[in-house]
Amino acid sequence: MALNRKLRMGMVGGGRGAFIGGVHRMAASLDGRIELVAGCFSNDPEKSRLSGRDLFLDPNRVYGSYQEMVQREAALPRDRRIDFVSIVTRNDTHVAIASAFLAAGFNVVCDKPLGQSLAQGLKLRQAVRRSGKVFALTHNYTGYPMVKEAREMVRAGKLGTILKVVVEYPQGHALRALDSKAGSRISNWRTDPAVSGPSNCMADIGTHAENLARYITGLEIEEVCAELSTLIPGRTLDDDGNVLVRYKGGARGILYASQISNGEENGLTIRAYGTKSSLEWHQEHPNELLVKQVDKPQVIYRRGNSGLSRAAQANTRLPGGHPEAFIEAFANVYLGAAEAIADEVAGRKPKDSYDFPTVDDGVTGMAFVETVVRSSKSRAKWTTFPKL
Amino acid sequence: MALNRKLRMGMVGGGRGAFIGGVHRMAASLDGRIELVAGCFSNDPEKSRLSGRDLFLDPNRVYGSYQEMVQREAALPRDRRIDFVSIVTRNDTHVAIASAFLAAGFNVVCDKPLGQSLAQGLKLRQAVRRSGKVFALTHNYTGYPMVKEAREMVRAGKLGTILKVVVEYPQGHALRALDSKAGSRISNWRTDPAVSGPSNCMADIGTHAENLARYITGLEIEEVCAELSTLIPGRTLDDDGNVLVRYKGGARGILYASQISNGEENGLTIRAYGTKSSLEWHQEHPNELLVKQVDKPQVIYRRGNSGLSRAAQANTRLPGGHPEAFIEAFANVYLGAAEAIADEVAGRKPKDSYDFPTVDDGVTGMAFVETVVRSSKSRAKWTTFPKL
Amino acid sequence: MALNRKLRMGMVGGGRGAFIGGVHRMAASLDGRIELVAGCFSNDPEKSRLSGRDLFLDPNRVYGSYQEMVQREAALPRDRRIDFVSIVTRNDTHVAIASAFLAAGFNVVCDKPLGQSLAQGLKLRQAVRRSGKVFALTHNYTGYPMVKEAREMVRAGKLGTILKVVVEYPQGHALRALDSKAGSRISNWRTDPAVSGPSNCMADIGTHAENLARYITGLEIEEVCAELSTLIPGRTLDDDGNVLVRYKGGARGILYASQISNGEENGLTIRAYGTKSSLEWHQEHPNELLVKQVDKPQVIYRRGNSGLSRAAQANTRLPGGHPEAFIEAFANVYLGAAEAIADEVAGRKPKDSYDFPTVDDGVTGMAFVETVVRSSKSRAKWTTFPKL
């Protein structure tokens, strides 16, 4: 890393009781290169203060609003103020908060999805480009070493021409709304269009599936044929969505996301079938990558094998058999972003080779959600994916 | 069984080199209740004769054409002639052969799919009804004990209301056509519309997926949105097909069949998600049935467990841990049919409770293929499933 | 096969309610090369008669004692009498029955273990040698295609020098004796030394483990250090046994067999670790063979892959993905024996290359049981395996 010190991180969101904020903090701190020094953990100032105390932060660096945070951090001397902010708030606030920090000259790491609409996404992309700052979007599943290995296999031509992609993301937690603890596991705001935008399930997890498939295969969507459903009565937004995909170049795909698949936990899975061989990866067993070929033995590549690609090895901390998992993959996104941020802080141009999801991934995700929503409402079979 | 002797089986098709004929013979003979006594194993009389010799049959009962077989078997005395014929020929001949045997008073077991078109299927259904004979269609995957257990679970309400069904049938053997051994593993006639009818992949294996999903869930298809593709250039018929399904009552489904999924062998898999619990079954690991429920431990029901349904236990030969597989499941279809045939031979009406696929399953399969083909050609998203 | 007819099989044992007799009949009949024509299914003549009727046998060929069967079958003309007998009785009767049939000029297939003692085994071996007849012992687990593939890998040197072998055979059914259905699942005679000989668990299933390890690795035992235990109080014989093994040449091994391993069904598993690579096979998932090598991807060889050895392919009936299982493996033992028997019947010397367990395997098994029992009683650590 370009700096001889830890990067200083601030956080917006992630106060007491929030799940994803804690994940971001663990991921950021895992490798000893980033330290949390400031934050606005809630737009309730008292909750923000208490959360900051839980985290042993200097009370002077714990803020009651993100606007205050932007202003006061920007006013600190260079050698004290945060190097970047991590935004882990609700979907509807990402764009405004990110824009404010970018405008004040801060680098940004932002939780996904980027925002509520493609229009928002395009606007933010412009803001990022104008700012010259680093913007990372935490599509964390691409941080897994064996996902990187999968991408390298595709790039090296080991699959041949990809003919078909099946990517699925079943979860079951929304079933909970059926019993007495209604809503306990699916945040209310997720089902509120004013917060989530036009989709719940497809925006929340379908975008991960889209991102993962694109990251690994490099294929671009040409047309989709989608059906979003609300299978638990009383919801406003989708809790299940199934999409047929036509990729540019002729490959076919199935992508689905569901939050009513009873008993599924976090079953993000991808299978990509090529003319030479195929690959299969399961998020819940992330240390393995299965490669198949007609009439041949199956091969299980394992994280830690010495023959893996540089990309996989560079994102591996432990030898084989010492499993790495979700937090480590998330930390890899932070490591990739941190390399770029350290360059930026040191006044250098970050290398193109740094590997983390950017605002462009976010824009594509927004386009994906909007296209799927449009297709779902359409009586025509196919809806064209927009140019970005 | 109603008879104090083995049932006498004849066979049409299944000569030297044919795969499925051998499977039918093993399945039929496994339980010691059926013996092969006659056959027309090829429409090449010499090949038929040699095949009969391989099988140690009386040369007088080996025929050069199915017409000859019908005529000469019908002319035998009651206590010598076959009780039923097993038809294991190409798709385009099923209906004619079955009709001839039915008309001559023979019971029929027939390989799937029923024929080439819904019209054919409806005609055959009429012939079966008129004949009063037993007609069994070997949708063999419903013969697995844990598939029967799955159906009983659904019937007993253990899944609650089914919200979503994902059934997939990926194979990879058609990839072989790409290399020098082109066509060696996918019979030429399968890709010839004059033989296969309007679909290859969806008719050959998609019908198994449709049958399995309907057998287990009891759900009926209301509308489909399908895309059939020919992903290996130079083929006339589909080698891959993806279908979104709307079931009556509101459940949603994904059904796909593929023969270009490199490295997949025979990956028929079903997942059915209900409001109370969900189930998952894989044909390649058929002795287990996975049941899942949100936030609860997963439960693996295993063939041989004493708490299983009567239907599962009645189709089980070995204790748990002594795996049963494809041939045993196929034999269960024969056992179910044999019970009915024995009744018929003994002059009794077969019970409704006998559990084997019938001409009705075949008709639904034909309707499924035609509806999927029609949908695939349509620019409208949804195509209605016909009333049968 | 050398004959232009089915082989005629007689059976001793396997009457109504017997499990293993039915397995033998399914295995024998599966491939259409053997037909059951005679039997003494119980030493209760009435039960034998009823069992024969269940099997649709000619009542004149159903006998009330094995002695009667030997005498009357031997008196039949050559073209009617049985070609071989299949013995599926209790352990304590194998040797006497086999000897009687051998002496009368019949070939023999016999269930394992061979008998109750090494002395018996050696005597029977002499009888076999003197008779010039075929004697096959149904160590059925060596009939699995992927077990044969494993052996071929070892023979071809793919494992290098084998350093360590871990073979285990846990079952849990003996736990049942704890509840009200005491004894319902473990035959009473199995726990009776007068019937079973000096060991229950090690003789019943430990011999399978020994046979499997020897079949695959070719290693011979030099010394054992064993402990047999009776963990369910009130039993006379062992229900659990653990053995440390020193193989000739220096490899080390662990072999254990257990019938009190709660919830295990039929968990025969072997792992053999060599200097070049290792292999792992699980009886409950028999279609796969896992090969591992330090720091390399794992490779899953699958039944049906075209690159497998001739031995594996010759014992395969179905393409990959169409699972074969217990009965098919058992049938492979019958097929191997049938080739030899057909030669013998045709007056030719059976080839050495036929692959089925013989009386020598039975003798080694008897020596194994006796050595383990002796070691278990010894205060010295190591007990030498006898020369055979």
Next chain:
Amino acid sequence: MALNRKLRMGMVGGGRGAFIGGVHRMAASLDGRIELVAGCFSNDPEKSRLSGRDLFLDPNRVYGSYQEMVQREAALPRDRRIDFVSIVTRNDTHVAIASAFLAAGFNVVCDKPLGQSLAQGLKLRQAVRRSGKVFALTHNYTGYPMVKEAREMVRAGKLGTILKVVVEYPQGHALRALDSKAGSRISNWRTDPAVSGPSNCMADIGTHAENLARYITGLEIEEVCAELSTLIPGRTLDDDGNVLVRYKGGARGILYASQISNGEENGLTIRAYGTKSSLEWHQEHPNELLVKQVDKPQVIYRRGNSGLSRAAQANTRLPGGHPEAFIEAFANVYLGAAEAIADEVAGRKPKDSYDFPTVDDGVTGMAFVETVVRSSKSRAKWTTFPKL
């Protein structure tokens, strides 16, 4: 935690290139409750200095010897000096370093094994007791939530009486010594008795197996019958060891550890068989705990299920389906120790309920190694486990 600040950690060992030191640092920092502030990372002062710089430490807190570190840290004011030291050096130095820090009033976290001999262990135990300080030993595998769940199941009587335990720890990395990169993956000192003590493999990983089995089952070893082997020629110490175990109360066990099991990575696995049910856990798939019962479906308890024990839930960071793994389990040991250390620092007596391995675990581990070594050299079958 009892303190309103992060705990200050020092480290001895773990300089550039060391694997386990990095793991300790990640585990310690994961939850934001511990910060590394000082260290002696090598007994080469220059290497220590460079390692400290890599970690962005204050150069004044980076020491050239552990003695210097003890002295200078002890001389710092209370509100600056370390709260505890983490010792991640070679086995032969643990006792001396730990004793020095304890004597100077510091709490200690120490890598396993405790030392080279039982005598050393007993001496250290005395030092710990005298000091009144916290001493934690990083038997990290007991930090996994599903291991804790397993222990709670046993404690709650869900297994009934445990009859048999099979615990295995196969690795394959020592095979590497066979090829040109000899020694590259197995540290030279591990095979040097002067450093490792009387055992390599059994001390390095066998102690983990012993600790895991004892943690989960609560069973105490009465006698062992062991064979240690050196299967790769040219080594001084064992690279493979197999142990038959007699537990107090009558249960039987198999415990083995191996570093020449080609292709195994880190295969620590335990199966405990009880009269009521059994459990099975694999370190490489740590989020699942399999529970089996004769003739019943198998049940897979999964980390994150809401019905798990308090102990499992308290050691869980993420919802089900978001896998946690090795570092998180390691961090749980640090969290347990940190609770006790925070109490100690705050002047309170740590609660007995804190759950982390202590010096007593280390002493038992030393006794285990010595007893196994003694048994391996003995010609008697059984060697008694000493009273501690």
